[in-house]
Amino acid sequence: MTVSTQAHPAATAGPGARRSALAQLTRVEFRLFLRERVGPVWGVGFPILLLVVFGSIPSFKKVLDGSGGLTVLDSYIPVLVVMSLALLGFVSLPLTLVNYRERGILRRLETTPAGRVRVLGAQLIVNFGMAVVTLAVLLIVARLAYDVPFPGQFGAWVITALFASAVVLAMGLFVASIGSTARAAAAIGNVLFYPMMFFSGLWLPIPAMPETLQHVAHAFPLGAAWESFQQAALGSWPPALALGTMAAWAVAFAVIAGRFFRWE
Amino acid sequence: MTVVIDVQGLHKEYGTTVAVDDVSFSVQEGEIFGILGPNGAGKTTTVECVEGLRVPDRGSVSVLGLDPRRDRAELTQVLGVQLQDSQMPERLKVAEALDLYSSFYRSPADWRALMEQLGLADKATTPFKKLSGGQKQRLSIALALVGNPRVAVLDELTTGLDPQARRDTWELIEGVRDRGVTIVLVSHFMEEAERLCDRVALIDSGRVAVIDSPAALAERAVSEQRIQFRPTASFDDALLASLPEVTSVIHRGDVVVVTGNADALNAVISVLARNQIVARQLRVDQGSLEDAFLELTGRGARNGSAHGDGQGKDELR
Ligand SMILES: Nc1ncnc2c1ncn2[C@@H]1O[C@H](COP(=O)(O)OP(=O)(O)O)[C@@H](O)[C@H]1O
Numbered sequence: 001m002t003v004s005t006q007a008h009p010a011a012t013a014g015p016g017a018r019r020s021a022l023a024q025l026t027r028v029e030f031r032l033f034l035r036e037r038v039g040p041v042w043g044v045g046f047p048i049l050l051l052v053v054f055g056s057i058p059s060f061k062k063v064l065d066g067s068g069g070l071t072v073l074d075s076y077i078p079v080l081v082v083m084s085l086a087l088l089g090f091v092s093l094p095l096t097l098v099n100y101r102e103r104g105i106l107r108r109l110e111t112t113p114a115g116r117v118r119v120l121g122a123q124l125i126v127n128f129g130m131a132v133v134t135l136a137v138l139l140i141v142a143r144l145a146y147d148v149p150f151p152g153q154f155g156a157w158v159i160t161a162l163f164a165s166a167v168v169l170a171m172g173l174f175v176a177s178i179g180s181t182a183r184a185a186a187a188i189g190n191v192l193f194y195p196m197m198f199f200s201g202l203w204l205p206i207p208a209m210p211e212t213l214q215h216v217a218h219a220f221p222l223g224a225a226w227e228s229f230q231q232a233a234l235g236s237w238p239p240a241l242a243l244g245t246m247a248a249w250a251v252a253f254a255v256i257a258g259r260f261f262r263w264e
Numbered sequence: 265m266t267v268v269i270d271v272q273g274l275h276k277e278y279g280t281t282v283a284v285d286d287v288s289f290s291v292q293e294g295e296i297f298g299i300l301g302p303n304g305a306g307k308t309t310t311v312e313c314v315e316g317l318r319v320p321d322r323g324s325v326s327v328l329g330l331d332p333r334r335d336r337a338e339l340t341q342v343l344g345v346q347l348q349d350s351q352m353p354e355r356l357k358v359a360e361a362l363d364l365y366s367s368f369y370r371s372p373a374d375w376r377a378l379m380e381q382l383g384l385a386d387k388a389t390t391p392f393k394k395l396s397g398g399q400k401q402r403l404s405i406a407l408a409l410v411g412n413p414r415v416a417v418l419d420e421l422t423t424g425l426d427p428q429a430r431r432d433t434w435e436l437i438e439g440v441r442d443r444g445v446t447i448v449l450v451s452h453f454m455e456e457a458e459r460l461c462d463r464v465a466l467i468d469s470g471r472v473a474v475i476d477s478p479a480a481l482a483e484r485a486v487s488e489q490r491i492q493f494r495p496t497a498s499f500d501d502a503l504l505a506s507l508p509e510v511t512s513v514i515h516r517g518d519v520v521v522v523t524g525n526a527d528a529l530n531a532v533i534s535v536l537a538r539n540q541i542v543a544r545q546l547r548v549d550q551g552s553l554e555d556a557f558l559e560l561t562g563r564g565a566r567n568g569s570a571h572g573d574g575q576g577k578d579e580l581r
């Protein structure tokens with residue numbers, strides 16, 4: 001057996017192309033995300049399936065009273081958008097991270113120069129990228145198949161998507177840091193998902209809630225997200241309070257996650 | 265010769281378990297340094313302190329002049345690591361893993377060549393979960409070397425490999441050493457240490473029993489005899505201990521265990537005969553390297569009480 005493990009930069013990278021570890025990690029994690037199929041099926045496929053189901057229900061085509069021409073389906077799009085983000089954030093991201101921790105993959109990466117920021121960064125980028133894809137597909141399918149207009153204030157809608165992504169990803173990191181096993185993380189993710197989705201109007205639209213419940217909903221991160229998406233869809237800028245609420249929750253969860261996240 | 269790894273007074277506890285108890289050793293540039301001991305001896309904990317994965321309770325560790333905790337960014341560039349049990353994502357393919365890990369380093373090795381050398385070339389597109397135990401082990405070795413490290417710490421290098429793959433791996437490691445890479449090899453295989461290591465630290469119950477070359481240890485073992493018997497009458501230990509052929513006398517219940525050189529048996533029997541004592545149930549064990557190991561660690565850790573017949577042998581394996 002001969003040994004020649006000298007550096008051959010040319011063999012691993014194109015001439016002059018110093019590959020970035022972050023880009024490489026992100027690329028690999030993206031492929032793994034698609035191969036695992038859990039993320040694509042739940043985070044991407046499920047919300048679109050719901051859209052198709054809702055879109056085929058005749059009563060969802062009814063125009064809501066006093067809404068200026070908005071159909072029930074139109075009003076559900078922000079809820080579906082919030083739900084896709086929540087699935088990626090609460091389920092896909094923490095399950096991957098906890099699995100990596102349980103199997104010693106994070107620990108192995110700790111012994112390389114990859115660095116914690118890049119390792120987590122790659123996961124965040126992949127899930128954020130998937131969020132962008134899902135949201136785009138949702139809007140396009142809704143527009144083409146069910147005549148749901150694009151958001152009236154598109155810039156505001158994009159900014160809302162950024163804030164909402166930040167908060168669900170921070171919550172995902174939080175789930176990954178307090179859930180020590182995959183089972184625990186899945187349980188915590190579910191415990192967060194249902195109340196959070198309730199307060200973003202998945203079962204009962206927020207405007208239909210009693211007034212006190214509406215206040216509670218607006219204080220919750222996904223309730224605030226729903227409100228922002230709704231406003232942007234209707235063509236106005238979301239209230240600063242809603243964006244501020246999301247930002248505050250994002251920071252809070254990120255700080256807790258940073259404090260408690262374990263690499264083994 | 266320059267010192268590449270210096271460990272002084274290392275101490276690490278997990279709750280009430282003392283995993284590493286005042287361990288000191290230093291590794292010279294270009295050598296293969298073995299850390300040998302039974303399961304639970306504290307080998308993994310020791311090397312994880314060297315890798316910077318664990319924080320020692322006491323003591324100092326320096327690798328190429330770097331502090332494993334403080335100088336992580338620099339250390340990880342020059343230290344290749346094979347963890348005792350680490351996995352890869354299930355669906356990550358062999359070539360992807362090597363390509364990915366090589367991208368972390370400033371001047372990586374040619375991962376394709378490495379893949380070839382470790383006999384993984386035909387598994388390049390096989391996902392991790394479809395690899396056999398031996399293939400996973402070889403991937404793990406390749407990943408430890410893909411950064412072109414100056415120092416490599418390999419924990420349980422060949423555990424899980426079949427004999428042929430084990431020999432191939434030994435050859436590979438010798439080749440790596442010949443390029444000037446310093447290697448720390450954690451093992452519980454005597455044969456592996458004998459074949460590869462320039463020096464070996466025997467560790468038992470968190471303490472270093474001895475550090476020496478495998479040849480010197482083997483010599484010690486071959487020249488040692490262990491004589492075990494039940495005397496018909498009690499006698500003063502000094503009777504045997506004073507013999508030049510005898511190195512130690514230990515009582516275990518009514519059994520006496522005497523160790524000494526090749527002539528010890530004759531000397532012991534004749535002294536006993538002179539004192540009208542008969543050695544019943546006499547047993548003589550000629551030491552192997554493995555016995556030397558048990559002898560040394562047994563003495564160091566078990567408070568002078570003799571080890572049972574091959575009792576520690578299972579532990580070691
Ligand atoms: N993470 C841990 N938590 C608690 N105890 C541990 C941990 N790791 C190792 N130990 C204990 O420390 C001792 C030394 O273990 P280890 O360093 O793995 O030994 P070796 O590698 O020689 O088998 C053992 O008693 C083991 O049970």
Ligand SMILES: [Mg+2]
Pocket residue numbers: 304307308309348
């Ligand atoms: Mg071990």
